[in-house]
Amino acid sequence: MKDEFWKTLPSQTPVWVTAWIMSKADDIDLVTGELKDLSIERVSYARAQKMRAAVSHKFGRGFKIGAQMWCESQLLPGTFLGNPSLSVVVSEYMISLRRRKVRSGSEIVTSARAMDHLTMKELYEYNMNYPRTSESRPLKRKGDHATEWGGYKTRVMLSALYTTSMKCMLRFDEALRIQWADIEFIVINGHNCVRLKLPFRKTHQLGGALLQRCAPTPSVPTQ
Structure with a gap:
């Protein structure tokens, strides 16, 4: 019924x-x-x-x-x-x-709640100062230690992904498509720079390239 x-x-x-x-x-x-x-x-x-x-x-x-x-x-x-x-x-x-x-x-x-450059700088400094312990095995998030979801290498890789997405205005799925062959280290006017070539169309018909000057020390993020 x-x-x-x-x-x-x-x-x-x-x-x-x-x-x-x-x-x-x-x-x-x-x-x-x-x-x-x-x-x-x-x-x-x-x-x-x-x-x-x-x-x-x-x-x-x-x-x-x-x-x-x-x-x-x-x-x-x-x-x-x-x-x-x-x-x-x-x-x-x-x-x-x-x-x-x-x-x-x-x-x-x-x-x-969009990220700005000040928040990105704080995130960079926090990840760079994170203890560089061994990451021979994956870390598991537990209820008592919810903040220990990843080690130094994982956090630095994610920080690089965040920075690339923000600088190039990319979505995460687009940033994850970037490969090592798309990155080139060059010297311009005596300054070490990184050239990033987008392998897909973004705002230009044939893609585009981003030149980024490398920071002289690890403690100073690139502006």
Whole structure:
């Protein structure tokens, strides 16, 4: 009987899902339509996403509806099929919720945490001063030592990858395509430089090359 009941969901089911998330995460009171008092706790947008995922999992796995989009049956008008959590109503509300949380300052979008040259310098100095212990075997991250995910060599290689991506404005998948044959060490006007040739098209029709002056000492990052 339970499976038969969930095959004929009411048309307002997505609205009920939205109302549940709104009551926990939104600044607007669901009953009065006014702003909630500051003493009332609101969950974060990440928590709201988990709430939606829980509903989607319950209908998809528990009631065996799957991941089908919520829509009205063309053969039986008035009958709705699919997962209500994947409806247009819920999707549009989640987009609106995220936009309003970012605007209010309670949430920070990922793009607002972009790396700048000062952060890159701190990262470089931290990795260069990391203990140069033996890395004969891979390190495993444990709960008690979550920061020990890699040794000196691993951190320096990642730092080089970060710097290359930032200098050349590359995505990580693009930076990982660079091979040793694309790097050339040259001397220009008495200064040691590194020439990096991009083996793929970026902002130029035939690719491009980056000249970078080498730092005189390991403790001074290249500017």
